[in-house]
Amino acid sequence: MVAIPADHDHEHDHEHERAPRQFGAPQRISAGKYVTINYTLRTNGQIRHIRSSVWGDEPLLYQQGEGRLLPALERALEGKAEGDQFVVTLPPEEAYGERKKELQQRVPVETFGGVDQIEAGMCFFAESEDGKHVENVIITEVDEDNGYAVVDTNHPLAGMTLEFDVRVASIRDTKPAPGTGPSDPVLVGMGDGLAVAAARATLASRAKKATNGEAAESTKD
Numbered sequence: 001m002v003a004i005p006a007d008h009d010h011e012h013d014h015e016h017e018r019a020p021r022q023f024g025a026p027q028r029i030s031a032g033k034y035v036t037i038n039y040t041l042r043t044n045g046q047i048r049h050i051r052s053s054v055w056g057d058e059p060l061l062y063q064q065g066e067g068r069l070l071p072a073l074e075r076a077l078e079g080k081a082e083g084d085q086f087v088v089t090l091p092p093e094e095a096y097g098e099r100k101k102e103l104q105q106r107v108p109v110e111t112f113g114g115v116d117q118i119e120a121g122m123c124f125f126a127e128s129e130d131g132k133h134v135e136n137v138i139i140t141e142v143d144e145d146n147g148y149a150v151v152d153t154n155h156p157l158a159g160m161t162l163e164f165d166v167r168v169a170s171i172r173d174t175k176p177a178p179g180t181g182p183s184d185p186v187l188v189g190m191g192d193g194l195a196v197a198a199a200r201a202t203l204a205s206r207a208k209k210a211t212n213g214e215a216a217e218s219t220k221d
Contacts (some may be wrong), residue, residue: 026081027171031065032178035077036169043160059169070095071163078197086166092159098160106139106148118142118149126153 036059041049051057062068064077072094080086092098096136096174109118141150 010165019111024173026083028063029077029080029168029171032173033064034102034172035059035064036176037077038167038169042163042167043157048157050103053169070162073166077166077168080168082168082171085165087163090162090164094159095160095162096155096158099154103153104150106150108146109147109149112149112195122154122213 013164025032038052038057038059039050040047040052051060053059064074070090072090074089074107076086076088112118112124118139120142122139124139126135126137127151135153136156138152138154138156140147140152143149
C-alpha cells in the first residue's frame with residue numbers, strides 16, 4: 001500500500017513562500033547624524049567652489065540639524081542615503097539674501113593701514129562693532145583723490161541664486177575621529193572661504209608684481 005503524505009499545515013506552507021528578510025538598509029540623513037558630502041557650487045552657470053574626490057578633496061563634514069549649513073540645503077539633504085547625488089537650486093531668499101545698499105559705506109583709506117595700495121576687488125576681514133564676529137569686507141571703489149574707499153559688507157554670494165550639485169559620501173551616528181575629514185569651511189560661511197581665496201590671490205598677485213619689479217630694477221642696475 002502506498003502511503004500518502006499528510007498535507008502540510010497552511011502556516012508552514014506560508015513560511016516556505018515568505019520572501020527572505022532584507023538586511024543592511026541604507027543609512028539616511030536625519031537630525032544628529034554626522035554626514036560627509038562632496039559638492040560643486042555654481043552661480044549663473046559659473047563654478048564658484050568645488051569639493052570633489054576627483055580632485056583628491058576630503059568631503060565636507062557636518063552634523064545634520066546643527067545649523068552649520070544653509071537651512072534650505074539641510075532640508076534638501078534630509079532623508080537622503082549614502083551614495084545619493086542630487087542638484088538643489090536656492091534662490092537668494094533661501095541662500096544669503098538680496099544685496100543691501102545700506103551695507104555699503106565710505107571709509108577713509110587710512111582704515112586699511114599697512115596695505116601699500118588699496119584696489120577695488122580686494123577682500124579683508126573686519127571685526128563687528130561688538131567684537132564677536134568677523135565680517136568679510138570687499139572694496140568696490142577707491143577714490144584716491146578724495147582719500148576714501150567704498151566697502152561692501154554684504155555676503156559675497158548675496159543676491160545670487162546658488163546651485164549645489166551634492167553627493168552624499170557617508171552617514172554616521174557618531175562623529176568620525178579627528179583627521180578623517182575637515183569640517184571647514186562650512187557652507188554657511190562659504191563667503192569666508194571665498195574671501196580667503198580672493199585675499200590670497202590678491203597677495204600672490206602683489207608679491208608677483210613686487211618680484212617682477214625687483215627683477216626689473218636689478219636689470220637696470
